[in-house]
Amino acid sequence: MKPYLVSLWAITLREAMRFVNQRSRFLAALVRPLVWLMVFAAGFRAALGLSIIPPYQTYITYELYIVPGLCGMIQLFNGMQSSLSLVYDREMGSMRLLLTSPLPRWWLLFSKLMAGVAVSILQVYAFLAIAAMFGITLPAMGYVYVFPTLILSGLMLGALGLLISSTIKQLENFAGVMNFVIFPMFFMSSALYPLWKMAESSPLLRDICALNPFTHAVELIRFAMYEQFNGTALIWVAISFTLFLSGSIIGYDPAFGTGRKGSGRG
């Protein structure tokens, strides 16, 4: 077991160092949700009336409503960023180093995934700390209960990034993926507005949102923040994670996926 943990630690450390070295990435990861929280939410507050829905037991401000969604957004962006770095690693050659390790490939990919999750959780807590400074706070235990859900949602969104990276051959193709994955996933979810609100304008859109795994990641986070457990969301997130991870392991298997798509030079 020791070699497994050693490699997991090394991969996580490398990812964390990379993140710390890229200060602009750290800053962007914080500024993006804060802009949503301070600017977008302030504007929307007046326009959007929220009724009391679980897990809330009283009327809440819109700023408070979108906090879980913004935590999810941080992890969504982070998952895609990790995926981008995997494509970059593959183009630059350092991915080969990882894939030629004698440790099982699924474990190496899982370690890479865990490293990304660790970084995303750091970002989420940094965001929650800044939000608290502006008076947007959660119940005290919510900060603790949300931790395991952030691991789960981070794993699911990271696995999605991994799956995407296994299908992308070139960095140039990545911008398209960002547009076709991040934005639809974020906007067609319960991150910005509750699903019942969505149903008022389009029942079909509401159904699509209900099928979006990101919706369930956000709800899992939201309920945990208010010290409640959302079993349905957990099942959705767990199933999505299993599917995405299985797909990416197949995608990175030399017998099925990326390995076969390489081009011979010499």
Next chain:
Amino acid sequence: MSTLSVQNVTYRYGPKTALDDVSFELEKGRFCALLGPNGAGKSTLFSLLTRLFVTKQGTISVAGHDLAREPRAALAKIGVVFQQQTLDLDMSVVQNLRYFAALQGLSGRAAQRNIDAALDRLSMRERAKEKARNLNGGHRRRMEIARALIHEPEVLLLDEATVGLDTATRQAITQHVHDLADDGLLVFWATHLVDEIQDNDDVVVLHKGRILAHDNARKIAKDGTLIDAFMHMTDTTPEPSL
């Protein structure tokens, strides 16, 4: 038992055959050059040897371990230096070595001992904390070679490892890996540059995915030079650097 055995390996990219029924066996303590012009299939063969690609046609075994059946045991016996540079330039020399050791499952004293040995081999103890970005091309390459030996493999694969280096550095690195072979390692060196091969080396000549010759360099050259024999076999012109 040969240290590296490749038997009847065929690999295709769609309809294009990159390797066609390739077979050879190599022993430890030898320097063997995989010589072939660009597009001969050298990188494809290296990708198969390192399990970046897999093929159902043919078998590859490393130190007695079948790469398809026992990939972990086989990969543990291989050290690789890719044509593309694979250092993390933002990490220091020692961090790069530590990262690699961890990917091999090494930690603690065993890892530190081997990392120290690698630094000594590079004469870079005093530069261990320097970022890899600050090293010149030759040092980076030497570092990648030293890194590939950290887990004490039996086979060292180098894919066109001198590409982009000046002549003096190229010669120094070529001599360095010859010395490693003298110390008991099997060195398998892919190149298209004949001047990197010494008279006593083994040579596998690969052209259009097929092996044209596998023998001692002197024997392949016969009474002439290796480059003449190679050009005659492959019907190519010499590289400008020759």
